Amino acid sequence: MTVLAFIIGVVVLVLGLAVSIALHEVGHLLPAKAFGVRVGQYMIGFGPTIFSRRKGETEYGFKLLPLGGYISMAGMYPPSPRAAEAEAEGRPPRRRRLFEAMIQDARVVNEETLQGDGADRAFYRLPVYKRVIIMLGGPAMNLILAIILFAIMFSGIGVQTATTTIASVNECVLPAGTSKTSCADGDPASPAAAAGIRPGDVIVSVDGTTVDTFAEASAIIQKSPDATIPVVVERDGARQTLRVTPVLATREVAAADGTTKTAEVGFVGMSARVAFVSQPIWDGPQAALDQTGRVVGIIWQLPARVYQTAVDTVTGAGRDPNGPLSVVGAGRLAGEVAATEAPILNRVSGMLALLGSLNIALFVFNLVPLLPLDGGHVVVALWDGLKRVWAKLTGRRAPRPVDATKLVPVTYIVVIALVLMGGTLILADIVNPVQLFD
Template sequence: MTVIAFVVGVVLLVVGLAVSIALHEIGHLLPAKAFGVRVGQYMIGFGPTLWSRTFGETEYGVKALPLGGYISMAGMYPPSPKDVAAAADGGAAGGTEGRAGGGFFATMVQDARTANDETLAGSDGKRVFYELPVHKRIIIMLGGPIMNFLLAIVLMTIVVSGIGLQTATTTVAAVNECVLPAGTTQTECESGDPASPAAAAGIQPGDVIVSVDGTPVDTFAEASAIIQASPDEPLPIVVERDGREQTLTVTPMLAERQVQGEDGQVTTAEVGFVGMTATVAYVPQPIWAGPEAAIEQTGAVMGIIWQLPVKVYQTAVDMFTGQERDRNGPLSVVGAGRLAGEVAAVDAPVLDRVASLLGLLASLNIALFVFNLIPLLPLDGGHVVVALWDGLKRAWAKLFRRPPPKPVDATKLVPVTFVVVVALVVMGAVLILADIVNPVKLFG
């Protein structure tokens, strides 16, 4: 059963990732069509095409490897110099070929121009991406990442507001019969052990704490804060029992307990102690808690992305030295799938596992959002930078009343794009290998 649950978790993550990619590309597709750009293809995945259908002028399909997707827009870049020269000569032969000089990168530039020119075939010259106003190009390129961010907000909202966060409620789960000596290995009360303050006050399991020392409380943490700050002081506690409220008096005893500070550090301190525990339940949070959680996690992911090469290097070091992986470090798709399988297979209530899987998928969408904003081609952020540079050139020319400049030819950046792609492939390979031989451990 555990193996089946593991496989189900992996499959659910793959399906969720495919849906996330599909929505990302829809985020590009919808504004592109709204602005009149000719879109030739909308594809999910890479490699051989498994299924496709053409509706209108666009072919929609699914490919074998669900590790990405793309839409093919007419004129992502301006036409190559040879086409511009041919148009200027009225189509006469002998125009400038516009071919870059020899060399590997020059060939890559020319190949990119040729592929771009193919997307221009069949267009009327007015439905191409590069001729759109700058703000429309930016909207198209940001549409994909924003779609991932919106999906992350929806998933986070389902988790924290629909399902809720596990919270210690004001309902008493258990009351200690006695107070055991500090540092003892004793597990049961003996005749000489003093009764716990909660038991002495008459607090019973199932009681709902209404107020402590005259202060209404909504969570067990609020009640605990008052109790811990009041050792050896009699405190009136109002509890609801069997539908009726009654007031009990409890005197917290001074005891050493582990306390977590605001910085997250756990220290030992002398605090008030009464000897009762709370019932833990899912408590739905306000509707705005989901967006807040998504924004907070976005900031954390940005902290990882901007130092991604360093994080990947450290992951490689941990892999070769056998050190435990950083749980907050980068993961590959393999690592994410493995985590999803572990979450699905863990011995926990189904609702816990569903919440964890949705949270993991939300985290992946936030990672897609942040990663695609990196201002380097071929990522969406790189196309935004190209559009902004084009707009800046046009604004500068207009300011000084100069003729409009030629559109920015991003195919010249193909060598830089190639280096970025190689770097991404290398880092991805390192992460995949690390996720296989030295995976992140959530349990145990």
């Protein structure tokens, strides 16, 4: 059953990734078509095509390697002046060095998209703001999907929270750090037991303050050692007021930064039932935005973090649980979440968190201002717009559109770097995976 659950988790992650990629490309496709750009292909994956169907002018399909996706728009780059001159003179474009060959190949592919009505419906002809909208549409879809997933997790399922319903009451007070697990004759009764608090009681207020969570009740109790305070509980539909005197005890308490620390606080000896509590609808989006900030920090330091991952893999050191992962690592975590011995809602919530985080990573990563990523195309469009504004302000003739094919060698370098970093992470996720559960 555990193996089957692990496989189901991996399959869910793969399907979730496919949906995320598909929606990312839809984010490009819809505004491109709305702005009149001719879109020749909408493909999920890379490599050989395994299925496709043409609808109108666009071919929709799937390719063998589900590691990304793309749409093919007419005229991503303006036509090359040299290519136009060569065509007019009836001679093929001249090829020279390696980088020149790369640039020329990109131009040849680009020229093919400008055949027919592609020249009039080319991407590069659009106003700058429309090009930016098209390129930001993909990452925006991933962010929207992440916000929806986190909203479902926080507000639809809820967050596991200690409720005001009492689960158990200690018979006595045992010293912190003791190995004893049961009470002996002479051990002092716990303040909760002495006050008559029973399992199933629902705490209504503590020391005159109405409480909605066990954490609120605990905070008041911890601040009231050796003081007798009233605790109103609801039992069998009726409210009762009990008087409790917390004892001073050394316990682990939550610090302001979310960590735990040891402190002497008031203690009564009772625990609460844990249940999923629905959070306000804005908590999910807020969590998604907080996660986005953390991912930005990871992406910004990605080369250094990948290098550290490689070092940890070679030396056998433990992986940083907040470090970068490959698709293999994400799939492995998904399998572990699905196979863990926990209630189904816990596992569903964990899968939603993983898929939401994955979409946030796609959102941030695609905004990196380097070609061939969406952020790189945004920078090219903005640079083109800036040149036009400057020409207008200085009374000069409108410049030619920015020829981004000149950046193809840089694009190849970026792609090679991404492949190397991806391969390093895949190897690390196989040999030295992140340990989600110890």
